[in-house]
Amino acid sequence: MLIIGIAGGTGCGKTTVVNQILDQLPEGEVGVISQDSYYKDTSHLSYDERIKINFDHPRSIDFELLETHLRELKNGNPIDQPVYSFVKHNRTGDTVKTHPRKVMIVEGILILTNPELREMFDIKIFVHADSDERLIRRLKRDISERGRDLDEVLSRYQNTLKPMHQQFIEPMKEYADIIIPNNKYNTVAVDIVKTIINQRLI
Ligand SMILES: Nc1ncnc2c1ncn2[C@@H]1O[C@H](COP(=O)(O)OP(=O)(O)O)[C@@H](O)[C@H]1O
Numbered sequence: 001m002l003i004i005g006i007a008g009g010t011g012c013g014k015t016t017v018v019n020q021i022l023d024q025l026p027e028g029e030v031g032v033i034s035q036d037s038y039y040k041d042t043s044h045l046s047y048d049e050r051i052k053i054n055f056d057h058p059r060s061i062d063f064e065l066l067e068t069h070l071r072e073l074k075n076g077n078p079i080d081q082p083v084y085s086f087v088k089h090n091r092t093g094d095t096v097k098t099h100p101r102k103v104m105i106v107e108g109i110l111i112l113t114n115p116e117l118r119e120m121f122d123i124k125i126f127v128h129a130d131s132d133e134r135l136i137r138r139l140k141r142d143i144s145e146r147g148r149d150l151d152e153v154l155s156r157y158q159n160t161l162k163p164m165h166q167q168f169i170e171p172m173k174e175y176a177d178i179i180i181p182n183n184k185y186n187t188v189a190v191d192i193v194k195t196i197i198n199q200r201l202i
């Protein structure tokens, strides 16, 4: 199994890059795990308590479960990937059966901050987009898809997202094998990653 970790700040285009990679690759050969599925269970908290959580700090992620799941997949076993709701700020209780594939992609803002996970990645990719570009994309996406309003996105950006990005995410570029510049759609870089994957699938 080839395990590829794709990190980068919110709105840099990780999900988009993953979808571009999956596009035209043989179906069923490449699997995806999203770090978002592994936000810690917050069922014991009220909604008002949940919205105060710093979701850009590594402690908000259940890295233990993510690592266990990745090891299971590596050992050839399927896992039940939790489904996360950005509207409820909690897991939904549903899971998605995720089967081991020849190539597994793990994507998320904080995945390179965890040394054990880093160790498991054969290829580490960092997707870069400038912070103003990311904020614009985040605003549009969170308002249209994640049930947020302008004030919520901007206050989260100023209070937690920006400082956490500077402290935990940006320094992870140091560990990247490949940095994809993604201020504009970058088909060349995506094609290079696809070529690497195709070589593994032969
Ligand atoms: N290169 C790009 N140029 C313009 N918009 C982009 C680009 N890459 C992604 N987007 C858009 O930005 C938003 C956030 O992208 P997404 O892939 O969800 O980022 P991430 O998973 O890193 O948070 C989406 O609406 C997506 O369509």
Ligand SMILES: Nc1ccn([C@@H]2O[C@H](COP(=O)(O)O)[C@@H](O)[C@H]2O)c(=O)n1
Pocket: 009, 010, 011, 014, 036, 039, 055, 056, 085, 086, 087, 088, 089, 090, 108, 109, 156, 161
């Ligand atoms: N309940 C939550 C959980 C996380 N977030 C934000 O999601 C961002 C990470 O997801 P991307 O798809 O953008 O990589 C992160 O910056 C968290 O602030 C949230 O808003 N609500």
